[in-house]
Structures are given as C-alpha cells and as structure tokens.
Amino acid sequence: MIELPFARAEYQQRLGKIRAVMARRGIELLIVNDVANQHYITGYDGWSFYTPQVVLVPIEEVEPVWIGRAMDAAGGLLTAWMKPENVVGFPEDHVQRADRHPMDWIAAWIVAKGWGNRHIGIELEAYYFSPKAHARLVAGLPNAKWHDADLLVNWIRAVKSSPEIAYLRKASRLAQAAVARAYEVIAPGVRECDAIAAIQAAQIAGSPDFAGDITALPPTILGGENASAPHIMWSDRRFGKDETIALELAGVCRRYAAGLARTMQLGKTPARVADTAKAVIEGMDAVLDTVCPGTTAEAVEAAWRKVIERHGLKKESRIGYSIGVAYPPDWGEHTISLRPGDKTVLQPGNVVHSILGMWMDGWGIEISETILVTETGNETLTKFPRDIHVKS
Amino acid sequence: MIELPFARAEYQQRLGKIRAVMARRGIELLIVNDVANQHYITGYDGWSFYTPQVVLVPIEEVEPVWIGRAMDAAGGLLTAWMKPENVVGFPEDHVQRADRHPMDWIAAWIVAKGWGNRHIGIELEAYYFSPKAHARLVAGLPNAKWHDADLLVNWIRAVKSSPEIAYLRKASRLAQAAVARAYEVIAPGVRECDAIAAIQAAQIAGSPDFAGDITALPPTILGGENASAPHIMWSDRRFGKDETIALELAGVCRRYAAGLARTMQLGKTPARVADTAKAVIEGMDAVLDTVCPGTTAEAVEAAWRKVIERHGLKKESRIGYSIGVAYPPDWGEHTISLRPGDKTVLQPGNVVHSILGMWMDGWGIEISETILVTETGNETLTKFPRDIHVKS
Numbered sequence: 015m016i017e018l019p020f021a022r023a024e025y026q027q028r029l030g031k032i033r034a035v036m037a038r039r040g041i042e043l044l045i046v047n048d049v050a051n052q053h054y055i056t057g058y059d060g061w062s063f064y065t066p067q068v069v070l071v072p073i074e075e076v077e078p079v080w081i082g083r084a085m086d087a088a089g090g091l092l093t094a095w096m097k098p099e100n101v102v103g104f105p106e107d108h109v110q111r112a113d114r115h116p117m118d119w120i121a122a123w124i125v126a127k128g129w130g131n132r133h134i135g136i137e138l139e140a141y142y143f144s145p146k147a148h149a150r151l152v153a154g155l156p157n158a159k160w161h162d163a164d165l166l167v168n169w170i171r172a173v174k175s176s177p178e179i180a181y182l183r184k185a186s187r188l189a190q191a192a193v194a195r196a197y198e199v200i201a202p203g204v205r206e207c208d209a210i211a212a213i214q215a216a217q218i219a220g221s222p223d224f225a226g227d228i229t230a231l232p233p234t235i236l237g238g239e240n241a242s243a244p245h246i247m248w249s250d251r252r253f254g255k256d257e258t259i260a261l262e263l264a265g266v267c268r269r270y271a272a273g274l275a276r277t278m279q280l281g282k283t284p285a286r287v288a289d290t291a292k293a294v295i296e297g298m299d300a301v302l303d304t305v306c307p308g309t310t311a312e313a314v315e316a317a318w319r320k321v322i323e324r325h326g327l328k329k330e331s332r333i334g335y336s337i338g339v340a341y342p343p344d345w346g347e348h349t350i351s352l353r354p355g356d357k358t359v360l361q362p363g364n365v366v367h368s369i370l371g372m373w374m375d376g377w378g379i380e381i382s383e384t385i386l387v388t389e390t391g392n393e394t395l396t397k398f399p400r401d402i403h404v405k406s
Numbered sequence: 407m408i409e410l411p412f413a414r415a416e417y418q419q420r421l422g423k424i425r426a427v428m429a430r431r432g433i434e435l436l437i438v439n440d441v442a443n444q445h446y447i448t449g450y451d452g453w454s455f456y457t458p459q460v461v462l463v464p465i466e467e468v469e470p471v472w473i474g475r476a477m478d479a480a481g482g483l484l485t486a487w488m489k490p491e492n493v494v495g496f497p498e499d500h501v502q503r504a505d506r507h508p509m510d511w512i513a514a515w516i517v518a519k520g521w522g523n524r525h526i527g528i529e530l531e532a533y534y535f536s537p538k539a540h541a542r543l544v545a546g547l548p549n550a551k552w553h554d555a556d557l558l559v560n561w562i563r564a565v566k567s568s569p570e571i572a573y574l575r576k577a578s579r580l581a582q583a584a585v586a587r588a589y590e591v592i593a594p595g596v597r598e599c600d601a602i603a604a605i606q607a608a609q610i611a612g613s614p615d616f617a618g619d620i621t622a623l624p625p626t627i628l629g630g631e632n633a634s635a636p637h638i639m640w641s642d643r644r645f646g647k648d649e650t651i652a653l654e655l656a657g658v659c660r661r662y663a664a665g666l667a668r669t670m671q672l673g674k675t676p677a678r679v680a681d682t683a684k685a686v687i688e689g690m691d692a693v694l695d696t697v698c699p700g701t702t703a704e705a706v707e708a709a710w711r712k713v714i715e716r717h718g719l720k721k722e723s724r725i726g727y728s729i730g731v732a733y734p735p736d737w738g739e740h741t742i743s744l745r746p747g748d749k750t751v752l753q754p755g756n757v758v759h760s761i762l763g764m765w766m767d768g769w770g771i772e773i774s775e776t777i778l779v780t781e782t783g784n785e786t787l788t789k790f791p792r793d794i795h796v797k798s
Binding site: 059062063089093143145147149164220232240335342373 | 636
C-alpha cells in the first residue's frame with residue numbers, strides 16, 4: 015500500500031462539497047474524466063490515463079467508483095481509499111481496438127448499476143477524454159440526461175485546505191532547490207540536457223524528509239533566442255558566453271505543484287534585460303500589494319499592467335492562474351486567471367502562480383511566485399531572491 | 407533555431423504518403439490533433455499542447471499549417487520547417503475561457519482559407535483533443551463533410567525510415583544506460599525517489615554525442631508489492647532487503663522512444679521469481695524467433711503463449727505494440743498490437759516494444775525488448791542481458 019496523502023476525513027469533506035454543487039445543479043451522477051480531479055477525489059495515482067479512466071460520484075453518500083484498465087485496477091487497490099469493489103477494471107481486450115471501446119463497457123457498467131437514466135454531469139474538456147470516448151459513452155447511455163460539469167470539481171479545488179497548503183509549502187521548497195541547482199550548474203559551454211538532468215534530479219530526489227514527484231510541466235530553460243518562446247524543450251545546445259536564461263521550474267510533493275520562474279544572466283547584463291527586470295520586479299511588488307481576500311483576479315492584473323505601462327512595456331497573456339494538484343500536461347487548474355475580465359473574488363486558501371513572462375523578440379525573462387491568499391492578505395510560498403542572477 | 411531532426415525531404419515523403427491515403431479515402435483536408443503526429447508532420451516541438459493545437463494538411467501540395475496559442479507560435483518559428491505564415495497563433499484571450507474557445511477561432515480560420523466546405527478527416531481519439539473542442543470545431547464548420555481519420559498518420563508512422571531507425575538506435579543506447587544506472591543505484595535502504603533521480607539524470611543527459619529527451623512514460627520502478635500493478639509511481643519508500651524489482655525504462659532521442667524492461671532481485675531470488683523469469687526469457691526467445699516480415703502480430707503472441715502455457719502461466723494483456731516518436735502520456739503508436747486477433751502483417755521498418763510483464767499477486771517481473779523488423783527477420787535494438795540481475 016502507498017500511504018494516502020490525506021486523512022479519509024479530507025476526502026469526505028471534498029465529496030461533501032462536490033455533492034452540494036451536484037444537488038444544486040440537479041446532477042445525480044458525476045462522471046469525472048480529469049485525472050487530477052480523479053486523484054483529488056479518490057487518491058488513485060498511476061500512469062494509467064493513456065487508456066480511458068473515469069471516476070463516478072453518485073449523489074447518494076456512498077463511496078466513489080474508479081474504473082480503468084484491468085491491469086491498473088491492481089494499482090487502484092494500492093493507492094485509492096475506497097473499498098476493493100469500488101475499484102473496477104475493464105477487460106484487457108477493450109484496449110485500443112477498432113471494434114470495441116472501453117467506454118462501451120463503462121456505459122454498460124453504469125446501466126447495470128441502475129444509474130443509466132440519471133441526470134449525469136460530465137467533464138467535456140478533460141485532457142485524456144477523447145471525442146470518440148465521449149460519443150461511445152453517450153451511445154451506451156441513451157436514457158441519461160446530460161449536464162455540463164466542466165470545472166465543477168476544479169472550482170472546489172481552487173480553495174485549499176491546510177493539509178493541501180502543507181504540501182504546497184514542501185513543493186515550494188523543492189522549486190527553490192531546483193532554481194538553486196540551475197544557478198549552480200548552468201554556465202557557458204554547458205549543454206542544456208546536462209543542466210536539465212541535474213535539475214530534474216533535484217526535483218525528484220526531493221528532500222531528506224519527502225520525495226519529489228513528476229512535474230506536470232517538464233523543466234523549461236529558455237536560453238538566448240529560445241527565450242522568445244515560452245514552451246521550447248531542451249536540446250544538446252550549449253549555453254553561450256553572454257546569454258539571458260529564463261527558468262520555469264516546479265517543485266512537486268504528493269502531486270501538489272509549486273511553480274517558480276527566475277532569470278539568470280551569463281556574462282554582462284544587457285541594458286534591455288536590466289530595465290525589463292526592474293519593471294517586472296516592480297510589477298511583482300504590485301501583484302503582491304494587491305492579492306488579498308475580496309480583490310478580484312482582474313484587479314491584480316490591472317495593478318501589474320499599470321506598472322509595466324509606465325515602463326513602456328506590455329504583455330498580452332494572463333499573468334497567473336490557480337495552481338495545486340496536477341498531472342501532466344498542465345499544473346494550472348483552469349479556474350482563476352489573473353487577466354482582464356476575470357471577476358473571480360479571491361478568498362483565503364486560493365493559491366495562484368503569478369508568472370510574469372516577457373517573451374520578447376529574440377530574448378526573454380521570467381519571474382514568478384506561487385502565492386497563497388491568506389485571511390489578511392497573502393504569503394509567497396516560494397521564497398527566493400527575485401533579482402536576475404548574474405554569473406559572469 | 408533548433409536543428410530539425412530530419413531533412414526536409416523526409417517530411418515531404420511523409421506528406422506524400424499521408425496525401426496518398428487522403429486521396430484514396432476522399433479526404434481533402436486532414437485535421438491532425440495527435441501531438442506526436444503533429445511533430446511527425448511539421449517538426450513542431452514544444453510543451454504547448456495543454457491548450458488546443460492542430461496541424462492542417464490540405465490535399466494539395468502546399469505546406470501544412472500549425473495552429474496553436476499565440477505565445478507558442480514563436481516556438482513554431484523556431485522548431486517547425488514550414489514558412490512563417492504557416493505557423494499561426496490564436497489570440498491569448500481565447501485561452502481557457504467559458505465564453506469562447508480556440509476551436510471557434512480555428513474553425514473561422516479554416517473557413518476564411520476557403521476550406522470550410524471540404525471533406526475533412528479528423529482524429530477523434532487524440533489525447534489532448536477534448537469533446538468540447540470537437541463540438542466547437544464542428545459547430546464552426548457547418549458545411550464540412552466529416553471523415554474518421556483516426557490512426558491514418560499512425561499507420562504511416564508504423565513503418566520507420568532509416569533516419570528514424572538511427573534515432574531509435576540512439577534511444578536504445580539511452581534505455582540501456584538507464585537500466586545500467588538502475589542496477590547501480592538500487593539497493594536495500596535506498597529511497598525510490600533517489601533511484602529515480604539518478605535514472606532520470608541518465609535518461610536526460612544522454613550521451614556525450616546527443617541529448618536525451620523527456621520520456622513519454624516516466625520511469626517505473628515497481629518494487630515489492632507495487633510490482634503487482636504496472637503503472638504505480640515512485641515515492642519515498644525504501645527498497646527492502648529481499649525484493650524483486652521490475653524496471654520499465656525508456657531512452658528517448660529527438661522524441662523517438664525505445665523501451666527496455668528488466669528485473670532485478672535484492673537478496674535471495676525466490677523460486678517463483680526464478681521459475682517465472684525462466685519461462686519469460688524462453689517466451690522472449692520465441693517472440694524473437696517469430697518476428698519477421700510476413701508474420702502476423704497475433705502469430706508472435708501465439709508463439710509466446712505456447713511457451714508460457716507449457717510453464718503453467720498466462721497473461722491477459724497484449725505483449726507488445728508499435729513504438730516510435732512519442733509524447734506523453736504514451737509511447738505506443740496505437741496501431742500494431744501483439745495479441746490474439748491482430749492480423750497485421752509485419753513488414754520491414756516496423757518497430758515493436760515487446761513487453762513481457764507478469765504482474766502477479768503481490769509481486770511481479772518484466773522483461774522487454776525494442777525490436778526492429780528487418781528485411782530478413784529482426785534485430786533487437788536494445789542489447790542488454792536478459793537475466794534477472796541479482797544484487798545480494
């Protein structure tokens with residue numbers, strides 16, 4: 015058995031919140047396709063989502079049901095908190111075949127359970143839930159009344175409990191260690207892949223007290239011209255003598271991700287980099303002066319925008335998003351975004367990764383913080399000097 | 407610029423094959439949602455697929471078009487081979503919003519291009535293409551005639567060119583290095599996370615001549631009871647004194663993945679492990695005696711099955727699948743499967759990862775090879791002793 019990350023009471027609390035929303039919306043059965051949401055509800059953890067996998071939450075107060083590939087049900091018994099009969103495997107002969115689909119089997123299971131004519135809420139924008147899987151599920155449940163349940167669980171996740179915040183503090187320590195390691199190993203002539211190897215080792219080995227987990231976003235190290243684009247992967251390119259390098263690194267503990275972006279400079283800092291960094295750091299101060307309960311997400315962005323406009327800069331993309339339990343390919347929760355038009359009122363327990371990425375023409379810098387909204391204001395969980403780290 | 411992994415002629419060849427199938431099926435525009443297929447066609451490479459991303463292949467002989475998030479178009483200019491106007495960004499204000507969807511914008515772009523009333527082939531079982539994205543695309547293209555194009559590109563990918571095989575050879579070297587590193591670092595009392603850190607560092611740093619890339623499946627190390635389940639992730643658990651450990655590790659070079667599973671034993675080898683290993687190794691011999699051009703996928707499985715039945719064993723799941731260019735969450739190509747009923751006739755250039763995983767009650771072993779079908783038979787690209795590695 016893998017130790018559960020949370021006490022059972024925590025899972026019951028989560029289910030209570032989910033069922034309250036289901037009841038309000040008239041949903042009698044929730045089909046959860048988002049892998050992070052599945053883990054949030056059940057504790058199930060495995061790299062099995064490349065075949066279809068669902069979690070079913072009935073409105074009545076019984077345990078949820080995990081259904082996935084038969085060979086992965088064994089992993090369900092080792093990681094999920096429910097009783098064994100609530101961990102269900104579909105047969106191996108349904109894996110990646112043209113003539114049948116796991117969702118045929120899952121739909122039949124739901125019908126056999128007597129849930130086939132329910133009001134069913136479903137997440138239609140989950141990463142590993144395909145249009146074909148959806149079509150087969152709908153075909154197999156002709157008497158269901160369908161409800162859009164996208165982000166239902168995600169919005170509940172946006173408010174973190176104390177045990178979740180404890181993991182995010184540990185994750186933040188790992189993110190700091192990853193950036194510190196990057197500062198150590200990156201130097202002119204070093205290959206990107208060698209730097210990434212050292213950084214990933216720091217992310218995964220974790221601390222003497224706890225392991226690091228796989229990061230939902232792989233480490234990004236954007237040196238030179240690559241820093242004009244945010245999501246380029248590493249290669250065997252060697253860092254140059256004079257290069258500005260944007261680092262966007264995670265720390266992850268029991269699937270909880272903290273993000274931390276920093277920028278380092280090899281050789282002499284160009285004036286444009288120094289000037290932009292000054293503006294961005296001042297912008298982060300404005301963000302941190304603004305984040306508190308009762309403020310809107312868009313007000314935080316407006317505070318940033320006011321600063322950088324004064325410096326003659328602009329940024330098209332949002333400057334942050336809710337972060338927490340995460341599986342690849344994203345650590346964002348798809349709820350709160352710090353951008354114009356997002357009128358979400360921040361509340362204690364929200365955690366946002368505010369990432370001030372300036373991807374310019376042929377260069378770029380990034381500075382970020384993982385920020386907890388507290389009762390009275392905020393706390394940056396990531397604690398690390400914000401200045402450009404110069405290595406000359 | 408990131409150096410393209412292949413010459414432009416290779417991409418033209420791929421497009422030629424794709425267009426031949428499109429013509430045969432009456433498809434005038436192919437919408438490619440599978441990220442590995444997108445890379446295969448365009449060279450585009452970035453961790454950007456957490457927002458919608460498509461590649462469009464028109465039937466006429468013009469360059470394909472990549473469309474993704476505006477901030478990632480910069481990465482398209484650095485990694486894809488097409489001319490800049492064929493790398494298109496949808497506006498940032500379409501990212502993760504309730505009131506609009508990137509697919510609305512992409513559909514409008516297709517209409518504006520004059521392709522809105524075409525026969526359109528689409529992949530409906532791609533990992534990062536959601537039912538909602540599909541619904542919005544269809545709504546935005548009311549005059550299209552839709553064709554199921556799932557696996558159209560994947561089946562072309564199933565036959566590898568010489569330059570692709572060259573990458574798979576390099577990937578196999580990295581997989582071997584990863585297993586060798588695992589043998590070194592795993593010992594009683596060592597934490598799983600520390601072993602994974604060392605193994606990932608080997609996978610990523612690669613060789614002095616080339617970088618290792620992110621692996622589509624993270625390393626799995628299944629020790630003790632965890633070996634009863636194939637896809638459990640690591641933790642801070644310490645390896646025991648007497649423990650059988652199944653390792654399933656990848657090597658990846660320029661996105662080409664080779665898989666290599668091996669088993670190690672700490673302390674004394676239990677008889678059941680030794681006996682099962684003997685049967686499995688004999689089964690692998692039978693696989694390798696059978697794989698050649700003209701044989702069917704199911705005949706390979708039958709040869710394995712005959713051996714293990716004689717040893718009183720059985721295995722429900724398939725024993726292998728086509729492998730090649732890969733992005734998370736899967737390194738399999740979803741085409742050839744070594745299992746009953748798969749009548750695919752093997753041909754030179756096919757590469758299969760034959761994984762003989764025996765997940766038993768409370769323990770397990772795994773042995774695999776990445777196998778190239780040659781003109782005359784086969785060659786195991788992974789070259790590494792198959793015996794259980796005993797460390798006592």
